[in-house]
Amino acid sequence: MEIVFAGFGGQGVLTSGLIVAEMALEEGKNVTWMPAYGPTMRGGKAYSVVKYMDGVIGGPDMEEIDILVAMNGPSLEYTELLKDGGLLVVNSDAISDDEEIHLNADVVRVPCLTLAKEVSNPKGANIVAIGALLKRSGIFDFETAKEVMTGYFEEKGKGKYTEANEAALKKGWESV
Template sequence: MADMICAGFGGQGVLTMGLILAKIAMDEGKNVTWIPSYGSEMRGGTANCSVKITDGMVASPFIKHADIVIAMNQPSLDKFMPMLRPGGTLMVNTTIVKDAVRRDDIEVYGVDATEIAQQEQNARGANIVMLGALASAGKLLTHDVIEKGIEAFFASKGKHNPKNAACYERGFACCARLG
C-alpha cells in the first residue's frame, strides 16, 4: 500500500504522526511496521520514522524508496526528498519549508501546518494538521478512517483534546497541490 517517511524537528510530533498512521492501518487489517529514529537532543533535534503499510507481508521494515514523504522542516525535505519514488507524494509544512520543490516527477502538497496549529491554539497539533492534509490529498486512508483513528489513538492514552479535531479539519481543508 505505502512506504512512508515522516520527518521534522523533535517536538513536531513526527514520531506520533507515524505511530498514529501505523495504528490506524493495523486497525484496518493491514500489516505495518513503524521504525522511529531521532537525535539525542529530543526537542529541536532531528526526528523521523518510517512506516510501511501493506496488505501482504512486510519483507523488510527499512525504506529505500518512499511512496510518501511528509517533511515538517527544510532539513527533512533536503534529506528525504531524494528517497521519494517517481510518481510519489511529498507533503510539506509550508509554514517552515520555504524553498520551492524542484522535481517534476512527484506530486507536491503543502499546508501551513505550524501556523494552523497556532491559530487553533494547539501548538503541538501541527502533526495532526498534516494528517488532515494527507487525507485531503487522498494518498493513503480516507478522511473518516484517519479522523476516527486519531481520536481512538489519544483516547487509548486517556487523552482527549477537542483542538485536535479542529487542526485535522483545517489541514484537510487547507491542503493545496503545489506547482
C-alpha cells in the first residue's frame, strides 16, 4: 500500500503521513514514512509517502500510488503516478469543483478546511482528509484510527486537542 499526502508546507501533510503510518504499524505491517519538503517552514511544496506491507518495502519514495490526498492544486501533478483504480482525495477548498479531473480512479472531493472549521478545529483540515480516505478506502476501521491518532498526539504532549482532532476525524469520515 502506497499513500501520498501532498500540499503546501504548513497544511499538515507530513503529520498526516505519520498518523497513518502508526495505524499500519499497529496492524503489524512493515512501514516506511518519507517526508519531502523545501527549505521553508511554510509554503512551498511538501509531501509525505507512507508505504506498508507484510513483505520487504523497497524505496521509500513515490512509485505507484494507491491513495493520493491532494491538499492543493499543484499536488495534482502526482496523479501521474496514481494507479488505475486508485483513490484520489481532493481538498475542494483549495481545488475548485470546476477543475476537471479525468482519471481512471475514484475521485472524492472534500472541503477539508470548511469541515474542520465546522468542528472548530481549523488546523485539522489534514485530519478531515484522513477521515475521508479511511472511510472511502476501508483500510483501517474508525475505532482503530481514532485510538492510534489520539495516542500519537498524546505522546507528543498535545493531548488537550484530542477532542477537537477526534471531531475532525469523524467529520471527514462522515463526509464521504
